[in-house]
Amino acid sequence: MLSEDYSTIYNLVFKRNSVFVGSVFATAFAFQGFFDYGVTSWYEAHNKGKLWKDVKLKLGDAGEDEDDDE
Amino acid sequence: MLSNLAFKQISKRGLGLKSIAPRFLSSTSTALKSTYDSPDFSNYLNSNKGSSDKSRDFTYFMVGSFGVLGAASAKSTVESFLSTMSASADILAMAKVEVKLSAIPEGKNVIVKWQGKPVFIRHRTSGEIEEANEVDISTLRDPQNDADRVKNPEWLIMLGICTHLGCVPIGEAGDFGGWFCPCHGSHYDISGRIRRGPAPLNLEIPEYEFSDPDTLVVG
Amino acid sequence: MTAAEHGLHPPQYNWSHNGMFDTFDHASIRRGFQVYREVCAACHSLDRVAWRTLIAVSHTNSEVRAMAEEFEYDDEPDDQGNPRKRPGKLADYIPGPYANEQAARAANQGALPPDLSLIVKARHGACDYIFSLLTGYPDEAPAGVVLPPGGNYNPYFPATTSQMAKDVTTFLNWAAEPEHDERKRLGLKALIIVSGLYLVSVWVKKFKWTPVKHRKITFTPPKK
Numbered sequence: 008m009l010s011e012d013y014s015t016i017y018n019l020v021f022k023r024n025s026v027f028v029g030s031v032f033a034t035a036f037a038f039q040g041f042f043d044y045g046v047t048s049w050y051e052a053h054n055k056g057k058l059w060k061d062v063k064l065k066l067g068d069a070g071e072d073e074d075d076d077e
Numbered sequence: 078m079l080s081n082l083a084f085k086q087i088s089k090r091g092l093g094l095k096s097i098a099p100r101f102l103s104s105t106s107t108a109l110k111s112t113y114d115s116p117d118f119s120n121y122l123n124s125n126k127g128s129s130d131k132s133r134d135f136t137y138f139m140v141g142s143f144g145v146l147g148a149a150s151a152k153s154t155v156e157s158f159l160s161t162m163s164a165s166a167d168i169l170a171m172a173k174v175e176v177k178l179s180a181i182p183e184g185k186n187v188i189v190k191w192q193g194k195p196v197f198i199r200h201r202t203s204g205e206i207e208e209a210n211e212v213d214i215s216t217l218r219d220p221q222n223d224a225d226r227v228k229n230p231e232w233l234i235m236l237g238i239c240t241h242l243g244c245v246p247i248g249e250a251g252d253f254g255g256w257f258c259p260c261h262g263s264h265y266d267i268s269g270r271i272r273r274g275p276a277p278l279n280l281e282i283p284e285y286e287f288s289d290p291d292t293l294v295v296g
Numbered sequence: 297m298t299a300a301e302h303g304l305h306p307p308q309y310n311w312s313h314n315g316m317f318d319t320f321d322h323a324s325i326r327r328g329f330q331v332y333r334e335v336c337a338a339c340h341s342l343d344r345v346a347w348r349t350l351i352a353v354s355h356t357n358s359e360v361r362a363m364a365e366e367f368e369y370d371d372e373p374d375d376q377g378n379p380r381k382r383p384g385k386l387a388d389y390i391p392g393p394y395a396n397e398q399a400a401r402a403a404n405q406g407a408l409p410p411d412l413s414l415i416v417k418a419r420h421g422a423c424d425y426i427f428s429l430l431t432g433y434p435d436e437a438p439a440g441v442v443l444p445p446g447g448n449y450n451p452y453f454p455a456t457t458s459q460m461a462k463d464v465t466t467f468l469n470w471a472a473e474p475e476h477d478e479r480k481r482l483g484l485k486a487l488i489i490v491s492g493l494y495l496v497s498v499w500v501k502k503f504k505w506t507p508v509k510h511r512k513i514t515f516t517p518p519k520k
Contacts, residue, residue: 013130021137031141035148042149046488050481054319057312059352062322066356112516136503143496150489170348170387190372 173296175288178232186248188237191295195237195245196283197256198293201267206230208254209268219279223268226282234285234295235269241276256280306421306428313469317484319477320470326354328467331460336412339404341392344413345471348386353470360386367391416465416472423465430461 021027051058164172174191176198181187184205187198201209209223209230227233237245244260251257251264253272258265263274270279285295312321329350332342347364351357364384369391371382384391392411394400401408410418419425470476 013134016134017130017137021134021141027137027141028144031144032148034141035145035152038145039149039152042485042488046485047481050317050319050484053317057319057321057323059322059354062326062354063356065323113514116512118510139496139499139503143493143500146489146493146496150493166348167346167387170346175385 173294176293176295177291178287178293179291188248189295191283196295197233197235197237197248197269197280199233199248199267201231201233205254205267209266212266212268212270218271218277221268221270221279226268226270226279228285229287232287232293233267233269234282234293235280236283238281239263239276240271240278240280241274246280306424309424309427311423311466311469313466313476317480319480321466322354324463324466325470327460328463328465328470329354331464332412332467335460336464337393339393339400339409340412341394341409342390342413342471343392343411344389346387346389347384349474351386353474354467357386364388412468412471414472416469418472423469426465426468427461430465431457 019026020030055061172192174189174196176187176189178198178200181198181200183200184202185200188195189198190196206223212223214220214222223230226235239246239258239260241258241261241263244258246256246258246263246265248256251272253264253266255267255269255272256265257263258274258276261275263276264272265276265280266272268279269282271277283295285293288294312324313319332340347360350360355363364386367384367388368381369384369388371380374380392400394403397408416422416426421428473479
């Protein structure tokens with residue numbers, strides 16, 4: 008990156024405290040969603056074959072259209 | 078040491094020695110006269126010195142990341158405390174009642190308990206549906222079309238609590254072929270609308286849905 | 297005295313949910329529930345497990361509904377006040393084999409079969425203990441042990457003892473810790489976030505303190 012890019016970032020985000028704090032909160036919000044998705048994906052890949060959704064697949068179509076949330 | 082210095086300062090001012098005063102007010106003169114040796118800070122200085130925007134951005138980025146992680150954790154913590162106020166799974170599991178409709182013949186009333194309250198289910202005949210639709214709603218105390226009170230005109234589902242003082246009305250009774258409250262004599266018609274007596278409102282319609290053509294879920 | 301106090305520790309087995317981030321084997325929970333239903337449920341209750349909790353853990357919604365409906369539960373009395381019965385619903389809890397403790401004792405020579413809902417948490421060695429107990433029955437009672445009439449040393453398990461004991465133990469562990477899988481997922485999230493916070497906070501602390509720590513103050517007394 009060129010040094011102008013750094014000053015652009017500085018002027019866009021960091022210069023005003025209100026913008027800085029606002030972007031921190033906005034990033035936190037987005038981060039939560041991505042982080043949860045990432046961790047869950049890894050967790051389910053790590054435990055592949057043992058989870059309920061794998062068992063359900065083996066059962067065949069018996070419980071296909073059910074809502075399992077209740 | 079400091080108190081010694083302060084003492085000297087005060088005593089000199091107290092003596093009104095004006096010639097010495099600039100020594101304490103002007104930094105330039107102090108610097109000129111100073112015997113202070115500047116320590117070697119090169120070990121501690123940022124090697125990025127020169128491209129100052131980069132190091133400044135990096136600092137703000139680190140502080141910002143600290144804020145992001147902190148805000149995310151704080152949000153999760155607050156959320157988990159708030160979620161303890163919502164209904165627990167065993168309560169939610171009992172919040173709905175399922176009724177098999179095939180067991181209710183046409184022209185019959187069934188009362189089921191839902192969250193401790195009676196729910197009237199009436200399988201109405203086509204004559205009763207017509208009767209409910211013929212009423213001129215402008216004459217009613219609580220004007221409401223029959224179509225607004227049912228999802229499927231064959232099935233009338235209402236809370237069985239009189240809107241007057243909360244008694245449970247009797248089915249297939251009263252002057253309008255619907256329900257009659259024995260406590261103070263409120264008459265409801267075949268759509269559960271108040272027609273005569275002290276009650277101010279029509280019988281209440283709970284949340285319900287037909288999960289399949291044969292199953293009614295109240296709640 | 298418990299077995300642990302005697303110094304009899306069960307061996308450690310390699311459970312599929314042993315690891316820090318390992319979930320239960322849900323296929324095993326499903327088989328284990330069947331073992332419970334066909335074998336254990338003859339004497340042991342499972343009072344704290346509701347039918348609904350099996351959904352999306354080991355069985356589908358319709359399977360659980362069908363199982364619950366096989367049992368009768370007390371309903372509201374009718375208009376004349378006579379007690380009524382109704383088929384089970386998802387919100388009901390799994391019924392026990394006996395009406396009350398006295399009936400359970402009477403049917404088991406005075407010994408009360410413990411409720412199995414939390415048995416894995418209630419025994420030293422947890423899963424390992426339950427598995428060892430289930431597979432530990434010798435084919436014949438040791439010499440000198442007098443069994444009460446009706447008592448049984450190898451009561452039900454045929455050849456696949458080990459497999460069935462493993463599955464039912466996994467099931468009972470799920471019953472005692474239904475939050476297990478979600479707990480480990482949240483634990484993973486917490487570990488990542490907290491270690492990230494720690495590392496960044498160390499950096500920020502150093503950044504803030506560097507000028508303070510390396511500040512040098514000198515005082516040269518003025519010459520008289």
